[in-house]
Amino acid sequence: MADNALLEARGIAKVYPDGTVALRGVDLVVRPGEVHGLLGENGAGKTTLTKIISGLLPPTSGEIRWRGKRVRFSSPREALRAGIGMVHQHFALVGPFTGLENIALGEEGGGALSPVHVASVRRRVEAIMRESGLEAPLDVPVEDLPVGVQQRVEILKMLYREVDLLILDEPTAVLTPQEAEELFSVLRGLAAQGRSVIFITHKLAEVTAVTDRVTVLRRGEVVATRETPGSTAEELARLMVGEELPPPRARAERAPGREVLRLEGFTVPGPAGKPAVQGVSFSVREGEILGIAGVQGNGQTELVEALVGLRPWSGHAELLGKDLAGRGPGEIASLGLAHIPEDRHGMGLILEFNLAENAILGRLRPFLDPLGRLRWGKVYRFARELISRFSIQAPGPRVPVRYLSGGNQQRLVVGRELSKAPKLLIANQPTRGLDVAATRYIRDLLLRLRDEGMAILLVSADLDEVLELSDRVAVMYRGTFAGVLSREEFDRERIGLLMGGVREAG
Numbered sequence: 001m002a003d004n005a006l007l008e009a010r011g012i013a014k015v016y017p018d019g020t021v022a023l024r025g026v027d028l029v030v031r032p033g034e035v036h037g038l039l040g041e042n043g044a045g046k047t048t049l050t051k052i053i054s055g056l057l058p059p060t061s062g063e064i065r066w067r068g069k070r071v072r073f074s075s076p077r078e079a080l081r082a083g084i085g086m087v088h089q090h091f092a093l094v095g096p097f098t099g100l101e102n103i104a105l106g107e108e109g110g111g112a113l114s115p116v117h118v119a120s121v122r123r124r125v126e127a128i129m130r131e132s133g134l135e136a137p138l139d140v141p142v143e144d145l146p147v148g149v150q151q152r153v154e155i156l157k158m159l160y161r162e163v164d165l166l167i168l169d170e171p172t173a174v175l176t177p178q179e180a181e182e183l184f185s186v187l188r189g190l191a192a193q194g195r196s197v198i199f200i201t202h203k204l205a206e207v208t209a210v211t212d213r214v215t216v217l218r219r220g221e222v223v224a225t226r227e228t229p230g231s232t233a234e235e236l237a238r239l240m241v242g243e244e245l246p247p248p249r250a251r252a253e254r255a256p257g258r259e260v261l262r263l264e265g266f267t268v269p270g271p272a273g274k275p276a277v278q279g280v281s282f283s284v285r286e287g288e289i290l291g292i293a294g295v296q297g298n299g300q301t302e303l304v305e306a307l308v309g310l311r312p313w314s315g316h317a318e319l320l321g322k323d324l325a326g327r328g329p330g331e332i333a334s335l336g337l338a339h340i341p342e343d344r345h346g347m348g349l350i351l352e353f354n355l356a357e358n359a360i361l362g363r364l365r366p367f368l369d370p371l372g373r374l375r376w377g378k379v380y381r382f383a384r385e386l387i388s389r390f391s392i393q394a395p396g397p398r399v400p401v402r403y404l405s406g407g408n409q410q411r412l413v414v415g416r417e418l419s420k421a422p423k424l425l426i427a428n429q430p431t432r433g434l435d436v437a438a439t440r441y442i443r444d445l446l447l448r449l450r451d452e453g454m455a456i457l458l459v460s461a462d463l464d465e466v467l468e469l470s471d472r473v474a475v476m477y478r479g480t481f482a483g484v485l486s487r488e489e490f491d492r493e494r495i496g497l498l499m500g501g502v503r504e505a506g
């Protein structure tokens with residue numbers, strides 16, 4: 001037993017039913033009153049480990065001690081009763097219910113939404129809000145709240161249950177920089193009261209900003225546990241990635257060329273009659289990356305889907321002078337638009353198909369013979385070319401794409417789209433879920449294409465990515481552009497405020 005441990009996990013291994021080995025003997029000690037960072041690349045095993053700690057998944061082997069006693073939680077409810085609560089990346093709130101109802105719901109005894117009970121819950125939640133500095137409206141259906149505020153409701157729900165260990169799985173992914181700062185100060189406050197937090201992230205700056213200690217996971221193993229003060233970002237990066245990466249590509253100085261895409265008063269209907277995109281106007285020129293920043297769910301998805309012909313829209317849109325009104329996806333693509341979709345599994349790839357079949361999705365014509373039959377020799381030659389040009393790690397063109405890693409699947413999507421020699425590339429969340437090396441590869445590639453003159457519309461919820469790559473940044477908030485800034489005007493603080501809906505004067 002480690003001294004001074006609130007939670008001690010020893011030798012935790014997890015093999016999923018499909019044979020994936022997610023954890024291979026992980027040790028983790030969380031002390032009372034500390035914010036403990038869990039740092040690792042996508043796929044390192046962070047979520048799996050914390051799902052085991054919070055009773056959602058059983059470990060394949062290993063043991064957990066909680067306040068010195070061996071425990072085996074068979075459900076999140078049991079873990080919660082013991083004082084461990086987890087806020088997942090996808091929240092578990094009931095949309096039509098208010099914040100207060102969500103907090104009161106599912107309490108021991110269940111079903112007790114009587115007025116007297118609700119009033120007493122309200123009093124306690126208000127006290128918790130004052131004490132923690134975590135404010136959220138309690139009487140609004142949570143589905144009407146921005147995601148950052150929904151997250152607060154989730155955290156309040158855990159604090160209401162008086163957890164001593166709060167686990168947050170990549171909480172900053174849905175926050176503006178200011179909201180993230182506020183969350184950090186709440187977490188520091190909890191730690192000062194003697195509670196503990198496991199804070200999951202793959203961002204080094206966040207580890208430095210909020211944690212006392214950090215455990216680095218790589219490929220299901222702990223590579224180090226360190227006191228955060230005294231650890232450098234370079235050291236943590238090396239531990240996380242396991243290799244040194246070359247420096248990122250420098251962006252060339254270049255003036256943008258002719259206008260490729262132009263939108264005026266572009267409006268996309270959304271659910272319940274509210275437009276998802278409301279009268280947006282902008283253009284993208286050759287040799288330019290226009291980045292769209294914003295917290296996810298502010299109309300970015302609808303904007304892109306409408307542009308590529310998958311949703312109805314109104315207003316004006318033209319690609320190289322050709323009106324896009326009334327054209328379907330195939331026709332728009334043939335005018336020179338390529339699209340890296342945000343959901344590579346849903347829209348980008350057919351997982352059961354092999355690499356070569358996926359390589360020609362949406363562009364069969366060059367591979368057909370005069371009788372309309374696929375020329376497989378040509379298809380496989382093309383697939384092998386993509387494998388080598390885009391450094392796709394795959395045993396060959398016949399491998400089903402579901403056996404490729406996320407990074408290699410994305411290289412395939414990107415390679416296929418670029419082989420269409422587009423004039424405009426729409427890249428929606430192009431590096432989401434990728435490891436550091438694959439992320440670097442895709443970002444460098446986008447910059448190179450821009451340097452070579454391609455017009456690129458980049459949509460990303462990762463503000464660091466938008467700021468690194470874009471020539472201009474538009475901030476999207478509730479379906480409108482809350483400001484367009486050129487590179488000289490980039491300022492995280494200012495963009496963060498726009499992301500949160502704070503309008504600028506004038």
Ligand SMILES: Nc1ncnc2c1ncn2[C@@H]1O[C@H](COP(=O)(O)OP(=O)(O)O)[C@@H](O)[C@H]1O
Nearest residue numbers: 016018020022040041042043044045046047048
């Ligand atoms: N339900 C599941 N079934 C099979 N494999 C899974 C499942 N969930 C996660 N994995 C795999 O387990 C590994 C660790 O995933 P995860 O714990 O989500 O990592 P992280 O949270 O660090 O990104 C990855 O290879 C992932 O693909």
Ligand SMILES: [Mg+2]
Nearest residue numbers: 046047048169
């Ligand atoms: Mg995860």
